[in-house]
Amino acid sequence: MADLLGFEGVIASTITPSKGYEGRIPSYMEFLRQHGVRGYYVLGTWGEGPRHGVEHRKRVAEKFVANLNSGEVAIIHVGSSDMETVTELLRHANDIGATAAAAVAPFYYRPDEETLFRFYSALSERSSIPVMLYNIPSRQGYPLSFRTISKVMGELENVKGIKDSSGDAALVLEIVSEFKGRKFIAIGSDELIHYSFLMGADATVSGIAGVFPELVVGVYRAVRKGKLDEGLRLQRLVNRASSLLEGMGVEFETQRAALRIRGIDLGPPPEPVRQLREEELEALRSGILRLTEELRNVSV
Amino acid sequence: MADLLGFEGVIASTITPSKGYEGRIPSYMEFLRQHGVRGYYVLGTWGEGPRHGVEHRKRVAEKFVANLNSGEVAIIHVGSSDMETVTELLRHANDIGATAAAAVAPFYYRPDEETLFRFYSALSERSSIPVMLYNIPSRQGYPLSFRTISKVMGELENVKGIKDSSGDAALVLEIVSEFKGRKFIAIGSDELIHYSFLMGADATVSGIAGVFPELVVGVYRAVRKGKLDEGLRLQRLVNRASSLLEGMGVEFETQRAALRIRGIDLGPPPEPVRQLREEELEALRSGILRLTEELRNVSV
Amino acid sequence: MADLLGFEGVIASTITPSKGYEGRIPSYMEFLRQHGVRGYYVLGTWGEGPRHGVEHRKRVAEKFVANLNSGEVAIIHVGSSDMETVTELLRHANDIGATAAAAVAPFYYRPDEETLFRFYSALSERSSIPVMLYNIPSRQGYPLSFRTISKVMGELENVKGIKDSSGDAALVLEIVSEFKGRKFIAIGSDELIHYSFLMGADATVSGIAGVFPELVVGVYRAVRKGKLDEGLRLQRLVNRASSLLEGMGVEFETQRAALRIRGIDLGPPPEPVRQLREEELEALRSGILRLTEELRNVSV
Amino acid sequence: MADLLGFEGVIASTITPSKGYEGRIPSYMEFLRQHGVRGYYVLGTWGEGPRHGVEHRKRVAEKFVANLNSGEVAIIHVGSSDMETVTELLRHANDIGATAAAAVAPFYYRPDEETLFRFYSALSERSSIPVMLYNIPSRQGYPLSFRTISKVMGELENVKGIKDSSGDAALVLEIVSEFKGRKFIAIGSDELIHYSFLMGADATVSGIAGVFPELVVGVYRAVRKGKLDEGLRLQRLVNRASSLLEGMGVEFETQRAALRIRGIDLGPPPEPVRQLREEELEALRSGILRLTEELRNVSV
Secondary structure, eight states: OOOTTTOOEEEEEOOOOOTTOGGGHHHHHHHHHHTTOOEEEESSTTTTGGGSOHHHHHHHHHHHHHTOOTTOEEEEEOOOSSHHHHHHHHHHHHHTTOSEEEEEOOOSSOOOHHHHHHHHHHHHHTOSSOEEEEEOHHHHSSOOOHHHHHHHHHHOTTEEEEEEOOOOHHHHHHHHHHHBTTBEEEEOOGGGHHHHHHHTOSEEEESGGGTOHHHHHHHHHHHHTTOHHHHHHHHHHHHHHHHHHHSSSOTTHHHHHHHHHTTOOOOSOOTTOOOOOHHHHHHHHHHHHHHHHHHHTOOO | OOOTTTOOEEEEEOOOOOTTOGGGHHHHHHHHHHTTOOEEEESSTTTTGGGSOHHHHHHHHHHHHHTOOTTOEEEEEOOOSSHHHHHHHHHHHHHTTOSEEEEEOOOSSOOOHHHHHHHHHHHHHTOSSOEEEEEOHHHHSSOOOHHHHHHHHHHOTTEEEEEEOSOOHHHHHHHHHHHBTTBEEEEOOGGGHHHHHHHTOSEEEESGGGTOHHHHHHHHHHHHTTOHHHHHHHHHHHHHHHHHHHSSSSTTHHHHHHHHHTTOOOOSOOTTOOOOOHHHHHHHHHHHHHHHHHHHTOOO | OOOTTTOOEEEEEOOOOOTTOGGGHHHHHHHHHHTTOOEEEESSTTTTGGGSOHHHHHHHHHHHHHTOOTTOEEEEEOOOSSHHHHHHHHHHHHHTTOSEEEEEOOOSSOOOHHHHHHHHHHHHHTOSSOEEEEEOHHHHSSOOOHHHHHHHHHHOTTEEEEEEOSOOHHHHHHHHHHHBTTBEEEEOOGGGHHHHHHHTOSEEEESGGGTOHHHHHHHHHHHHTTOHHHHHHHHHHHHHHHHHHHSSSSTTHHHHHHHHHTTOOOOSOOTTOOOOOHHHHHHHHHHHHHHHHHHHTOOO | OOOTTTOOEEEEEOOOOOTTOGGGHHHHHHHHHHTTOOEEEESSTTTTGGGSOHHHHHHHHHHHHHTOOTTOEEEEEOOOSSHHHHHHHHHHHHHTTOSEEEEEOOOSSOOOHHHHHHHHHHHHHTOSSOEEEEEOHHHHSSOOOHHHHHHHHHHOTTEEEEEEOSOOHHHHHHHHHHHBTTBEEEEOOGGGHHHHHHHTOSEEEESGGGTOHHHHHHHHHHHHTTOHHHHHHHHHHHHHHHHHHHSSSSTTHHHHHHHHHTTOOOOSOOTTOOOOOHHHHHHHHHHHHHHHHHHHTOOO
16 A cells, blocks of 8 residues: 555545445446556445435445555545534544545535634544545535635644645645645546645546546656656546546536446445436447547547 | 524524533523523534534433423534434434434535535434534635525425524525424524514524523513614614624633623633633623623613 | 606516517506506616617617606616717617606726716716616626715716615615605615605616506505505516516516516517527416416405 | 737736835836736726726826837727717727737626627727737626637637636636637636746736736746746645735735835825725735745745
């Protein structure tokens, strides 16, 4: 297993199989791995962590950690609206030897800066493995200022990194400029993958990488080789994949259906999420076909 | 215990004591009761349900139900971001013989209409006690249309009522016009208490009633006696109480601190919420004093 | 012509005829009058003031003022994004002897409180006729606090009233409580007509009254006669009329088309607004038919 | 004067002098020019076009056009909420021989796609000089989809370019990928200057360039020389300049005050905008000083 601070590259924000289908995780990981993914963000927003019960979250986390290859990382998302669940999942992530644990800023309620600091401070103290701040304003319901992020990352030694999904390029640049080399910086905005690597981010934690890993790994490799235009062409395909998955169906069963079309069956949707309708599946199939064809015209 | 559908009047959206302070619930209920409150909405948004762990939620629910007087109702909020927790808390609310169980529309994720219907349908099937839809767009992250509400309430027999906190007077009127007499209609927008009763709502589920019960009960009684202007004067004090509590401190420790000032000590804030600072407490004390003095000038 | 401060009742936020069709205004006014409208808010948001050039705004204002009956009021909206246009239109409203002039809080840019005060202060000084504050957060792009409204209305003698379209019942109650009898209070939120009159507002300035005057006048009369339930039934029809007009077509050509269906032809849309399509017109016709039929079941 | 389609580099979104101070424009242009600015976006959002009357807008436009150097461009923003003003300003921009005219998508009202197309189509037909689409969702009040932008740019030959201030990196990439070489693509989001040039934008139209031209020109030159990291360091200063100017005072008098501190006095604020207070000016002065000092540490 790789150390968090030494890691660089593409982490997939993985899709989660329903109860009884955890056995599919190793082949899903193999699918991602073969396309160049080197890390797994488990039970995040795309992975529907907050939608699943504690026991299933534990089983899924175990399966990902148990199947890590050398050099790979598994970051377990332990966020919840209640502190007890966060604490229990954090302890479990420690017990199973996850690479790190991330927690979204408290949602449903709106904490002030001091309450936020106390939240990450408590996590810090209860963990031997690295803790990561996870900032996703569209879900937590409020933005985090750079001042708050800087206080949490600067003053809490065991907060070893951040996953920022703000979509705010200025915030990303400020974080990289301030914390590069000292903290692990992963960007979670799929439309900013190309630019994040250019700005110096260590990693992307990408939802699209959980479904179309070749696109995101392509962007990463292109940037690393200095082929910026090739990277832009692939970033554009990433953007189209986002439009395809977010423009239809229902969160995040559309993603599961797309994986099924690609040969990875993670089981039915968790209750109460509905399945996709036949015409939606049809549109999804054509969309994926078009993406795959366009991908052929880009070489990295 | 009163039947939900026969109930009329003021239900307090109660503030929740921290772990170890559940013993304070009976005297808190007595405080509310003496001011005319006849029902308890337990562990809702103001009651910080989503912030507490399952065990504490159960203990708190039990205490409220065990201390109900004849003619009173206790509605237990069982909402959570994950279905397993909702189901477990729903079962518990059934086991302890709560009057009803309410669940906020799924939060963190955005369900479509069919997924929402499946959510309340599953709850309906798993409950012998009445189930209530809880609509609070500012927390769940999306609005519910009348069409969706109407489908859920119209087609699911065991969804016996709604707590609507949309703040949308047109939506309230539509719900009352369509479902009055058939379903229990409780309005949860503190600025619309006076008007809700005029429109024909059965009850208010009021956060302000959990801290300043005399104000909300005053509005209700004034409307029932046809003293509309007296009711408006009290509604204005309710609005000022809202501004006072929401304009300072941190959610919902400010409410707990206000209760402490009024003689009801529900213990310290749950982790990770901070306590109020001395200057905040000072401002809160003067604010409460001003409200109390103005209240003297209104007679109902 | 009536005095603004003595006025009570329904003011229609009138729809504006295109250039060359100003001659239709007298028969439009007659249509509104026969349904009980007693005042005209000219070139407001529904009247597309900000969409029309200065000369056409002047011609339209003149026509409304020239055709006022005894006891009626004409409030000319002079708002614009630039101060020169506001000043020119204000002078013109004075010259033609309008009852009052209203100006929306500056839009496109976001003024602070002092800049807002300077805005209404300048208007105040340049007008012999009463000036009205017009608060419509959804168009101006920011809310006005009660503090700001109170400062403007309290300190500027010639600001004689307000049209508040915030949709915020608590704000309306605060304005009425503070300024009733001293300033003219008109509420511009169609979903709050019934409640506004109950709270003590002097008038409604209603867009729906410009297309379906009988509905809004019905609400007003019902409240005045103390027939609150009759008023609620009509308020519900007002809400449905809003859904009909706002749910289709394009702003505010849908309103013009509805008037045409009702026998009042105000001409084609102003450039660049498109016309409604045949299927939209068909849906509009059925919607209006349904509304008219439901109206027959309500007697005031 | 340069041709629009051949232009590449930094266009300042210029600050506008008040009436009577138009004579300061040449020295302001000289200030910008000496720092490497090669184009002027006149009376845009930062230039307060919608806040000024038609006559002042004409005088200001004339002054900028008359003082152009060879190889420079002047784009006159002719946007307004009313079509007559837009048409009059467009004709004037043609008469004075401006390089191009831009118009923000209609504000105050929300046009549908067909109405938007008709808007730019009308402008196209009435202009011999190139017309530019100006997309700024935060001001116009609604987003433009790529589909709409693509239809307007693809089907209207005389719409020769776009200024996009959406701040949406995916939209920028899509526009560049589709229209590069055929249309003039200028990005107006100050936090995306560095990345826009990397994506292939022809120009930035930058508000910060109107006050701190050296920062924005620095970013441009760094990218052109392939010194991406140098560019990022300067982009970070651009972001800090934005925070400084947008975090205090009042729109856009803060910008005018900053220019005055830098030696360019464009006169007092237009009515009704207030002046900055002494303590605000003090904070502005220190902020500018800090920026200037940091700039010294970056070499391009």
